[in-house]
Amino acid sequence: xxxxxxAPFVLGASLLAPFGCGTGPTPxxxxxxxxxxxxxxxGGMSPAEQPATPAGAEAFVKEVNEQLLDLWQDAARVAWVxxxxxxxxxxxxxxxxxxxxxxxxARAIKAATRFDGLELSPEVKRQLYLLxxxxxxPAPSDPQKRTELAELSTKMESAYGKGKFxxxxxxxxxxxxxxxxxSLPELSKILAKSRDKDLLLEVWRGWRTVxxxxxPMYSRxxxxxxxxxxxxxxxxxxxIWKGRYDMSGDAFVAEMDRLWKEVKPLYEQLHxxxxxxxxxxxxxxxIAEKAPIPAHLxxxxxxxxxxxxxxxxxxxxxxxxxxxxxxxxxKKYDEVGMVRLAEKFFVSLGMxxxxxxxxxxxxxxxxxxxxxxxxxxxxxxxxxxxxRIKMCIEVNHEDLVTIHHELGHNYYFHYYNHLPPLxxxxxxxxxxxxxxxxxxxxxxxxxxxxxxxxxRVPNDEPAExxxxxxxxxxxxAFLPFGKMIDQWRWEVFNGxxxxxxxxxAWWKMRTEMQGIASPIERTEKDFxxxxxxxxxxxxxxxxxxxxxxxxxxxxxxxxxxxxxxGPLHRCSIFDSKEAGKKMMGMLALGASKPWPDALEAIxxxxxxxxxxxxxxxAPLMKWxxxxxxKEQCGW
Ligand code: X8Z
Ligand code: ZN
Numbered sequence: 155x156x157x158x159x160x161a162p163f164v165l166g167a168s169l170l171a172p173f174g175c176g177t178g179p180t181p182x183x184x185x186x187x188x189x190x191x192x193x194x195x196x197g198g199m200s201p202a203e204q205p206a207t208p209a210g211a212e213a214f215v216k217e218v219n220e221q222l223l224d225l226w227q228d229a230a231r232v233a234w235v236x237x238x239x240x241x242x243x244x245x246x247x248x249x250x251x252x253x254x255x256x257x258x259x260a261r262a263i264k265a266a267t268r269f270d271g272l273e274l275s276p277e278v279k280r281q282l283y284l285l286x287x288x289x290x291x292p293a294p295s296d297p298q299k300r301t302e303l304a305e306l307s308t309k310m311e312s313a314y315g316k317g318k319f320x321x322x323x324x325x326x327x328x329x330x331x332x333x334x335x336x337s338l339p340e341l342s343k344i345l346a347k348s349r350d351k352d353l354l355l356e357v358w359r360g361w362r363t364v365x366x367x368x369x370p371m372y373s374r375x376x377x378x379x380x381x382x383x384x385x386x387x388x389x390x391x392x393x394i395w396k397g398r399y400d401m402s403g404d405a406f407v408a409e410m411d412r413l414w415k416e417v418k419p420l421y422e423q424l425h426x427x428x429x430x431x432x433x434x435x436x437x438x439x440x441i442a443e444k445a446p447i448p449a450h451l452x453x454x455x456x457x458x459x460x461x462x463x464x465x466x467x468x469x470x471x472x473x474x475x476x477x478x479x480x481x482x483x484x485k486k487y488d489e490v491g492m493v494r495l496a497e498k499f500f501v502s503l504g505m506x507x508x509x510x511x512x513x514x515x516x517x518x519x520x521x522x523x524x525x526x527x528x529x530x531x532x533x534x535x536x537x538x539x540x541x542r543i544k545m546c547i548e549v550n551h552e553d554l555v556t557i558h559h560e561l562g563h564n565y566y567f568h569y570y571n572h573l574p575p576l577x578x579x580x581x582x583x584x585x586x587x588x589x590x591x592x593x594x595x596x597x598x599x600x601x602x603x604x605x606x607x608x609x610r611v612p613n614d615e616p617a618e619x620x621x622x623x624x625x626x627x628x629x630x631a632f633l634p635f636g637k638m639i640d641q642w643r644w645e646v647f648n649g650x651x652x653x654x655x656x657x658x659a660w661w662k663m664r665t666e667m668q669g670i671a672s673p674i675e676r677t678e679k680d681f682x683x684x685x686x687x688x689x690x691x692x693x694x695x696x697x698x699x700x701x702x703x704x705x706x707x708x709x710x711x712x713x714x715x716x717x718x719x720g721p722l723h724r725c726s727i728f729d730s731k732e733a734g735k736k737m738m739g740m741l742a743l744g745a746s747k748p749w750p751d752a753l754e755a756i757x758x759x760x761x762x763x764x765x766x767x768x769x770x771x772a773p774l775m776k777w778x779x780x781x782x783x784k785e786q787c788g789w
Contacts, residue, residue: 310371
């Protein structure tokens with residue numbers, strides 16, 4: 155997940171992100187011809203002062219690209235070590251690295267303003283635009299404040315990564331039967347599997363005891379980040395985040411609203427049906443009519459995807475395919491086997507196999523002996539092909555989808571790593587998030603039969619509706635969540651939501667947009683936004699909303715390229731070199747062109763549209779409409 159930023163790993167929220175440019179004695183990048191590399195007072199790297207002319211701008215961009223490559227490599231190495239071995243020392247190193255990167259970034263952005271208003275070549279102009287909007291976390295120039303911001307940022311992510319909830323009620327429910335302190339993956343597993351609502355509540359509440367500690371850190375973090383943004387000429391951090399989509403921030407917000415409006419009817423139908431089924435299971439006392447759904451009953455810690463409660467909502471019981479998790483286990487898949495399976499899909503499209511070092515250097519399993527950031531991410535440590543993933547894989551359906559997601563990032567890295575660093579990013583960050591998700595749509599029952607995971611694939615209507623329901627519980631359920639996270643943050647950043655109203659604003663939005671409510675009373679002592687990784691890790695989130703719309707648009711175009719003409723939800727592009735060629739063509743553009751050009755390269759369309767997702771789910775929507783006739787939908 156990476157913003158069109160310049161971070162060599164996908165979770166980075168800024169150019170070089172909260173991770174940094176290394177602590178070791180990295181040699182400065184080679185100076186561009188005719189210019190000496192500048193060093194600031196403390197010896198850090200900085201672009202040389204170039205004359206305010208088109209030629210000066212060109213030399214500046216060239217130098218920034220060279221220095222970025224160095225900075226990134228160091229930053230990524232430290233961030234990798236810290237994320238795969240959280241200790242006081244690695245945290246300190248990561249904070250220092252991150253501080254250096256932020257310093258460079260702010261300095262380069264300020265230095266670039268001298269070229270404002272000049273007639274520049276399109277290439278130079280684009281790279282300066284990308285640079286200007288790259289600071290996901292802009293640092294203030296005051297060194298003390300910058301250090302404070304870097305430390306806060308590192309601490310928040312680590313505190314989240316190390317978070318545990320201890321309760322006598324949970325004794326024996328985690329991996330180790332003797333322990334009663336559970337980590338997020340263990341708590342998530344209970345939420346996914348248990349149908350005991352008291353236990354679900356305990357786990358839901360428990361994970362949210364980890365985040366109050368982050369609240370003061372977060373509000374200070376916002377203050378400092380905004381100060382940095384103002385120094386760069388922006389009103390607040392949100393203005394930077396919204397400004398990187400090749401259109402004005404306001405136009406971007408309007409685009410997101412337009413797309414949400416188009417898909418909202420799908421969400422409302424799904425919500426209505428799922429609520430009715432949950433009421434059957436948990437009783438009318440737990441779930442009232444025309445009321446929001448209590449957040450702990452949807453099988454996911456944040457109620458963002460609901461596929462884990464498929465068994466409770468299966469449209470035609472017993473008429474679909476056996477559970478994929480069970481099949482993966484029966485077929486003796488292990489963590490690496492699942493990654494191999496996903497790689498095979500990319501290779502079938504004509505893409506390269508992953509490098510040997512990917513298999514040697516990735517982290518596939520949660521280590522038993524140390525703390526790691528388990529939240530999945532994809533990396534290119536050198537920005538030149540040192541690909542890795544970091545993921546605490548479990549053998550299940552959900553993780554197989556996530557592996558495709560992560561490899562999508564890796565293949566994007568791979569196909570644009572020949573570009574100058576400023577172009578090494580997705581066409582926009584939603585594109586980066588949407589590549590693996592697009593391929594995951596081709597992991598259809600017939601594809602799974604082809605690779606031996608199923609023996610027989612029923613293709614009658616009940617089986618098809620069941621299959622679409624499984625998909626909708628991920629793809630449709632996610633949409634309002636994907637949109638609301640940054641809506642909350644934009645209002646926090648611009649001051650509309652003060653720190654004294656963080657939680658209230660959060661729940662107001664969750665209820666209005668998702669039709670979800672907290673199962674217990676919440677107050678401003680809690681900090682529920684901090685219980686979602688991307689808030690403490692400062693990773694923008696609208697990218698996932700975009701991706702969940704784009705993936706269907708990409709899927710439709712690639713299916714067409716492969717010669718497929720049937721219903722969209724049955725298409726798999728597996729083995730289609732034509733589809734692969736189109737995809738690779740787009741990946742190789744990186745961020746070198748505005749995203750509508752990249753979209754056009756793959757789909758022939760220049761606008762994001764929800765009509766592909768609407769097409770895809772049309773049979774399910776018809777069925778849901780019939781089921782919901784007697785229901786009072788809405789909340
Ligand atoms: O954060 C992720 C990826 C990492 S790039 C695992 N995702 C979002 C989330 O987990 O909340 C993928 C789906 C949405
Ligand atoms: Zn991602």
